[in-house]
Amino acid sequence: MVPISAYLILAAVLFGIGTIGVLITRNVIVIFMSIELMLNAANLALIAFSRGMNVLDGHVFVFLVLTVAAAEAAVGLAMIVLIFRNRETINIDRFSIMKW
């Protein structure tokens, strides 16, 4: 059996990749994908803990998080479409007009 700590390390690595992705990429869609990766890393951690403790709370929580992520995706993608219509770019440096 794979120990719980292995899943936790995987979750931490995925979370780190997601964080770096948000901080260094300029494309809004890729940033959004990185955020989803971070959420899923948290889901993985929840499932792993839940399995390790032999209780179901964590599993239920993951379903709630999936719902939240879907709602966020709906709003986020709508906004990305809006930006693309008005500016014809989704590069965050190019559509940014407010500075300091």
Next chain:
Amino acid sequence: MTDYVSILSIDLSLVAPELVLLAAAALILLFIPLRKMVFLAPVIAALAFILSFYLAVGQWHYSGSGFAGLVTCDSFGVMFKLIFLLASFLSLLIARRFFVIKGIDKPEFYALLLFSVIGMMVMANTVDLVVMFLGLEIMSIPLYVMAAFNRRSLESNEAGIKYFIMGAFASAFLLMGIAFIYGAAETTDFRRIVADFSYIVANYRIYLYAGTALILVGFGFKVAIVPFHTWVPDVYQGAPTPVTGFFSVAPKAAGFAVMLRIFLYGFERIELLADIFWVLAVLTMTVGNIMALRQDNVKRMLAYSSIAHAGYIMIALVVGGSEAISAAMFYLVAYTFFNIGAFAVVTILETRSGCKSDFVELAGIGKATPYLSAVLALFMFALAGFPPTVGFFGKFYLFSAAVKAGYIWLAVIGVMNSFVSVYYYLRVIKTSYMDPYEGQPAVVKLVPSIFLVLIITAVGTLGLGFFPQKLLELSQAALFAFL
């Protein structure tokens, strides 16, 4: 979770204020297809806020929990419910006129406002981390849409997407933090975490510390603590002005409600946490004030000023104890009055065509609209913390709580920061009264709804300044059931 919920054991009176808002939001969404009914949307929302306020007042001194312990109802939470309802009611009154003039008056806005207030109330009235997270998301997702509500404005679009990215990023941190806390404590119920605290610290110290740090980062983004504040100025400047007024008060109060609950009730036993908050509080007020000095846009200046005010409120997180928490609640109520009032004036001035709320546009309003600029001056004095206003007492109670707990330097830095902030608040007054007046005369039409907001906020700012004791007693009473 071994305690199962039976339908009969659900006590709906616990969530009555939320249910009223939910029903109103559903009603508004149903009215959208009927174009002739659109004018009813703000009326329904306003009535719902009033009814919900009434029901929330009825929950005062009621303490209990329901839904298998997932929802709690105590005076602390009720106090925050009242703050959210007050802030959203005032923002609603401001928003209607502004949106009509800008041609973006859509009924959906009022439904979004209602939904986000429901989220805040859920956040403030739970001791379960899962429900807290859900409340946060119910609050945040409508806020993203509200920031981008002016679809044709490029600034508004940009504000929406920036708020969305930073908000979702923060939620991911928060969620990871909750996962770690869950791993350490085997539960997300706060009362059980506190009960087993020494066992958790002894066995799962790393998970607990990592989880606490991640939760702190998540909420740091939401209430705009300094290393996590970079989105604030852009979002506040780009969002429609009444929405900005709402942003600067209600979600911040919701974030602080949760932070006060989490970090002062159990987690204060983590070493170093008070020191971390000390550094963050000092950074937040100093950076907020110094950045506000060099702004040329009033909305952007108010954005940095709201960061600075978050820094003052954070003093309560450093100090802890009932006196500091009640001072923080006092400050949040006071801040609701004068900050929304300031945004109401900025909104009225922005209804002039082509106005972007830059400082230069304030020139001459002292002569053109003496009453309006007098009210603006009052709010600026309150924000700066001058004595006859409630702003002074808010700062006074926070700083004196810090001094009594032995954090002398924190209070000294806070007072010095208040002196720095006087410069940019007085600059608003100076520009509006003394600067030469160019271009078109400021024609500003006062409508009853905005007039009402100005009356409420001005009376609140001055009245509570003369009788601060009443509000302080109220916020101390709110803690009674909590601690």
